[in-house]
Amino acid sequence: MKGDVLVIGAGIVGLSVAYNLAEMGCRKVIVAEKEFVGAGTTGKGGGGVRHQFSTELNIKLTIESLNILKRFKNLTGYDPQLKSISYYLLATKEEEEILKWSVKAQLKHGLHSRLIEPSELKPILKGVVLDDIAVASTCKEDSWVNPSILLQGYYDSCIRHEVIVLEHTEIQTLKEEKGYLRAVSEVETIDADTVVIAAGAYSAPLGRSIGVEIPIQPFKRQMFYVEGLPSVAKTNLLLFDMHNKVALVNRVEGSIVGVHDRSVPGSFDETINLDDALYVKNVAAHRIPSIKEAELTGGIAGLYEMTPDRNAILGCIPNVKGLFCAAGFSGHGIMHAPIVGKIVAEMILKDKPSVDVSQFSPNRFLNNKQVYEQIVI
Numbered sequence: 144m145k146g147d148v149l150v151i152g153a154g155i156v157g158l159s160v161a162y163n164l165a166e167m168g169c170r171k172v173i174v175a176e177k178e179f180v181g182a183g184t185t186g187k188g189g190g191g192v193r194h195q196f197s198t199e200l201n202i203k204l205t206i207e208s209l210n211i212l213k214r215f216k217n218l219t220g221y222d223p224q225l226k227s228i229s230y231y232l233l234a235t236k237e238e239e240e241i242l243k244w245s246v247k248a249q250l251k252h253g254l255h256s257r258l259i260e261p262s263e264l265k266p267i268l269k270g271v272v273l274d275d276i277a278v279a280s281t282c283k284e285d286s287w288v289n290p291s292i293l294l295q296g297y298y299d300s301c302i303r304h305e306v307i308v309l310e311h312t313e314i315q316t317l318k319e320e321k322g323y324l325r326a327v328s329e330v331e332t333i334d335a336d337t338v339v340i341a342a343g344a345y346s347a348p349l350g351r352s353i354g355v356e357i358p359i360q361p362f363k364r365q366m367f368y369v370e371g372l373p374s375v376a377k378t379n380l381l382l383f384d385m386h387n388k389v390a391l392v393n394r395v396e397g398s399i400v401g402v403h404d405r406s407v408p409g410s411f412d413e414t415i416n417l418d419d420a421l422y423v424k425n426v427a428a429h430r431i432p433s434i435k436e437a438e439l440t441g442g443i444a445g446l447y448e449m450t451p452d453r454n455a456i457l458g459c460i461p462n463v464k465g466l467f468c469a470a471g472f473s474g475h476g477i478m479h480a481p482i483v484g485k486i487v488a489e490m491i492l493k494d495k496p497s498v499d500v501s502q503f504s505p506n507r508f509l510n511n512k513q514v515y516e517q518i519v520i
């Protein structure tokens with residue numbers, strides 16, 4: 144089979160890239176997916192869209208993505224159920240400077256973000272222990288989308304644009320041929336001028352098959368549901384305790400808590416672990432004591448796709464003509480997929496992308512020019 148562009152991976156990022164390529168007039172776009180559409184991290188991810196980052200480019204990517212999300216229904220016919228949500232980031236003295244920097248950067252971009260004193264938060268966050276909190280932050284534009292609808296919108300739009308989506312097609316090796324790239328799976332050999340690796344946590348082995356290092360490691364992230372939690376505050380609230388690394392999403396039917404420092408990097412294990420659940424509950428109970436009495440009712444485990452500086456890898460891979468990477472979103476791929484799909488399509492079809500993402504280029508690991516993202520939830 145021969146295509147102009149082959150995208151490897153039918154998660155939110157791969158489908159956004161494929162959709163944007165087709166939309167910009169690229170004629171033969173093929174997507175190869177080892178399992179089924181949304182089988183990877185996208186199928187496990189939440190719909191948080193936040194501007195509160197410590198890297199300016201991440202703030203910009205959220206702004207640009209949100210602009211697309213607002214028009215998504217017109218573009219695809221699917222309503223992504225975009226709604227506003229209050230993210231409160233809580234910092235002790237140790238993390239205070241990160242929040243101060245982040246709010247300053249958000250303000251520069253015209254966002255309505257601010258630092259909040261704990262005394263102002265107390266009446267809003269009833270039942271939350273704030274004694275050790277030095278400062279909190281929030282951004283009025285932070286939002287939430289429904290990731291399944293977003294994925295469906297991209298998938299259907301791809302099909303409408305005659306993108307070929309091959310499920311159950313695992314690319315095992317990539318090879319350089321004369322003037323094009325060859326992707327080999329057990330069921331299909333696909334030749335294409337351009338290949339985009341959008342395989343999420345599974346991107347590194349694809350790079351290795353063609354002799355390039357793509358520094359992305361899987362990292363299990365678990366979210367647990369608790370019921371019977373006395374209402375902490377209003378719904379549509381996400382609290383992130385930066386010090387203890389626990390996030391709590393207050394939803395009508397209960398809450399979700401997540402934690403990330405007990406996972407073992409490098410493992411593709413996606414099973415829920417009861418010990419971790421109890422550990423998370425305990426850690427979360429330091430901040431919200433009523434969690435102790437709440438009942439654990441289930442959970443979900445997925446793989447974060449972590450890079451050394453916790454930022455995505457976007458752009459052409461050095462020394463292999465036609466090979467691009469759009470992966471390694473380190474836990475913020477759903478919110479950034481809308482603009483990243485457009486940027487990667489522009490990189491392939493035009494001279495220059497509309498947003499300068501050179502800071503996230505694969506080259507940065509060779510040149511030692513990494514910018515560490517400090518706010519990963």
Ligand SMILES: Cc1cc2nc3c(=O)[nH]c(=O)nc-3n(C[C@H](O)[C@H](O)[C@H](O)COP(=O)(O)OP(=O)(O)OC[C@H]3O[C@@H](n4cnc5c(N)ncnc54)[C@H](O)[C@@H]3O)c2cc1C
Nearest residue numbers: 152154156177183184185188189191314343445476477478
């Ligand atoms: C618990 C949890 C909560 C999250 N919450 C949020 C959130 O609130 N907001 C947010 O923005 N992000 C969130 N994320 C992160 C987000 O889900 C990911 O960053 C995003 O889904 C990554 O999308 P992707 O398309 O790059 O990867 P994936 O969705 O993993 O897609 C990659 C695809 O490639 C396929 N593939 C892999 N190898 C091959 C191969 N060799 N050949 C063919 N196909 C292959 C896989 O099967 C997979 O379908 C969360 C993640 C988790 C786990």
